[in-house]
Amino acid sequence: MILFDKVSKIYSKTSIALDGVNLSISHKEFVSLVGHSGAGKSTLLKLLLAEEAPSKGGVYFESVNVHSLPKRKLPMLRRKIGVVFQDFRLISNKTVYENVAFAMEVAGRQPKEIEENVPYVLDLVDLADKVSRFPDELSGGERQRVAIARAIINRPDLVVADEPTGNLDPISTKEIISIFDKINKLGTTIILATHNKGVVDSIGKRVVVMEKGKIIRDDKSGTYSL
Amino acid sequence: MIKVGHIRYNKNMIFTKIKRVMKAGFVSFWRNGFVSLSAILVVVITLFTIGSLVFSKAVLESALIHVQDKVDISVYFKNDAEEKDVLALKDSVSKISEVKSVEYVSAEKSLEDFRERHKDNATLMQSIEELEKNPLGAVINIKAKEISQYGSVASFLNSKNEPLEKSIIDKINYFQNKKIIDRLSKIIDSAKNIGLIVSLVLVVVSILVTFNTIRLAIYSSREEIGVMKLVGASNRFASGPFVIEGIMYGFFSALITMIIFYPVIVWIDPKIMSVFSEVSLLRYYIENFVQIFALLLTVGIVICSFSSLIAVRRYLKI
Numbered sequence: 403m404i405l406f407d408k409v410s411k412i413y414s415k416t417s418i419a420l421d422g423v424n425l426s427i428s429h430k431e432f433v434s435l436v437g438h439s440g441a442g443k444s445t446l447l448k449l450l451l452a453e454e455a456p457s458k459g460g461v462y463f464e465s466v467n468v469h470s471l472p473k474r475k476l477p478m479l480r481r482k483i484g485v486v487f488q489d490f491r492l493i494s495n496k497t498v499y500e501n502v503a504f505a506m507e508v509a510g511r512q513p514k515e516i517e518e519n520v521p522y523v524l525d526l527v528d529l530a531d532k533v534s535r536f537p538d539e540l541s542g543g544e545r546q547r548v549a550i551a552r553a554i555i556n557r558p559d560l561v562v563a564d565e566p567t568g569n570l571d572p573i574s575t576k577e578i579i580s581i582f583d584k585i586n587k588l589g590t591t592i593i594l595a596t597h598n599k600g601v602v603d604s605i606g607k608r609v610v611v612m613e614k615g616k617i618i619r620d621d622k623s624g625t626y627s628l
Numbered sequence: 629m630i631k632v633g634h635i636r637y638n639k640n641m642i643f644t645k646i647k648r649v650m651k652a653g654f655v656s657f658w659r660n661g662f663v664s665l666s667a668i669l670v671v672v673i674t675l676f677t678i679g680s681l682v683f684s685k686a687v688l689e690s691a692l693i694h695v696q697d698k699v700d701i702s703v704y705f706k707n708d709a710e711e712k713d714v715l716a717l718k719d720s721v722s723k724i725s726e727v728k729s730v731e732y733v734s735a736e737k738s739l740e741d742f743r744e745r746h747k748d749n750a751t752l753m754q755s756i757e758e759l760e761k762n763p764l765g766a767v768i769n770i771k772a773k774e775i776s777q778y779g780s781v782a783s784f785l786n787s788k789n790e791p792l793e794k795s796i797i798d799k800i801n802y803f804q805n806k807k808i809i810d811r812l813s814k815i816i817d818s819a820k821n822i823g824l825i826v827s828l829v830l831v832v833v834s835i836l837v838t839f840n841t842i843r844l845a846i847y848s849s850r851e852e853i854g855v856m857k858l859v860g861a862s863n864r865f866a867s868g869p870f871v872i873e874g875i876m877y878g879f880f881s882a883l884i885t886m887i888i889f890y891p892v893i894v895w896i897d898p899k900i901m902s903v904f905s906e907v908s909l910l911r912y913y914i915e916n917f918v919q920i921f922a923l924l925l926t927v928g929i930v931i932c933s934f935s936s937l938i939a940v941r942r943y944l945k946i
């Protein structure tokens with residue numbers, strides 16, 4: 403489903419973010435991407451979303467080279483991938499409901515579909531009673547749950563999460579991970595970049611360890627160790 | 629059949645998308661109340677500047693017409709001049725192409741006017757009564773089409789004034805008024821030129837200020853534009869609401885500017901009238917309300933939506 407083929411990202415001679423990375427991920431996998439800050443986890447995800455272009459190599463999503471897509475087709479790609487960020491990145495002047503509905507509007511869904519699906523997904527992340535709040539009025543854990551609801555509302559094949567628990571307390575972290583687990587069981591591929599040992603150990607699935615822009619370990623059912 | 633259905637679906641979708649973009653624009657305009665308000669205030673200042681230029685041009689133009697109308701050449705005839713000679717001269721003057729109108733005042737009418745003007749002055753009245761003959765001659769007042777043409781009219785009259793001892797003309801006041809007429813015509817020319825330059829500078833400055841204000845307003849939303857793009861919004865869908873907001877800034881600014889102009893004009897109108905009694909700015913405002921509003925509306929909407937579009941484009945490059 404996803405293939406990184408000898409991918410390098412070189413900003414300058416002294417700043418090499420990725421160095422010949424090969425990685426393939428198949429459908430319905432739950433992959434934890436671990437490593438220190440600056441190991442190249444976020445860069446890898448940015449290349450997958452075509453936020454940045456690789457210096458060498460190719461990034462393939464469902465057999466299509468992401469970076470050979472014309473600019474106007476990028477929105478189509480991004481609608482197939484749900485994204486969750488460490489800093490939530492909600493739209494501050496939209497309510498919880500509108501933030502989630504926005505992703506469906508963008509994908510051109512019918513109003514009726516939106517009205518049915520948004521409450522369903524908000525219920526799934528346990529926010530049914532906070533639909534008309536604004537992001538500023540929510541706790542960190544709640545904001546991240548809104549972000550997850552937004553990421554999964556279009557039933558993407560893949561959800562990418564970049565340090566989703568980085569700003570959260572242990573209890574919220576546990577909640578978020580269990581939501582990801584639930585989504586994965588429903589058949590969605592998940593890539594979770596994190597440096598939280600507890601999180602990785604509790605998931606107990608495939609672990610890819612990165613260091614200095616290279617993959618140094620890839621365990622089918624691993625735990626966090628560097 | 630499927631094709632027809634498919635096309636209809638697309639049309640519906642376009643309509644839905646337009647509706648969504650418009651709604652997002654309206655909602656964002658309302659929720660970012662403070663930003664909207666400050667943007668509108670700046671645009672109001674711009675439109676007020678442009679509107680003031682329109683009004684001052686109107687005042688200047690009608691004042692100039694008014695002043696120009698006051699300028700004329702008066703030809704005073706000797707009191708023994710025959711009326712038929714005076715009328716013959718009047719006819720030949722009115723045939724000159726530069727001349728707009730010629731008014732003839734007979735010797736009797738001159739005396740009557742003089743008496744009317746000085747009826748409170750008993751000594752003057754008495755001395756007039758004591759004279760056997762009318763001391764005043766006939767007068768013709770000549771108006772040219774343009775101020776600059778008085779010179780040639782005067783030189784034509786001068787040629788009729790020779791030889792002096794046989795001439796029926798007593799004096800031509802152009803030569804007394806020449807300096808004033810020349811100066812006035814210079815002032816009018818430079819007022820037109822300076823007005824044009826000042827207008828252009830003011831308009832350019834205020835457009836730049838508006839552009840920057842809107843850019844700042846959108847700068848505060850740059851992260852959200854990035855999020856929209858990452859969630860899969862197309863460029864049009866992400867920038868649309870900002871353009872709608874820009875249009876709303878333009879609309880409300882034009883409306884507020886027109887409302888502000890009313891009390892300002894009511895206040896300033898008597899002051900203008902005290903200088904140029906026949907120029908009414910209030911009448912101009914009321915008679916041209918629709919045109920001026922349309923002008924400000926167009927300028928406001930074009931500047932604001934165009935600024936929004938340019939500003940938002942910088943953040944769409946994700």
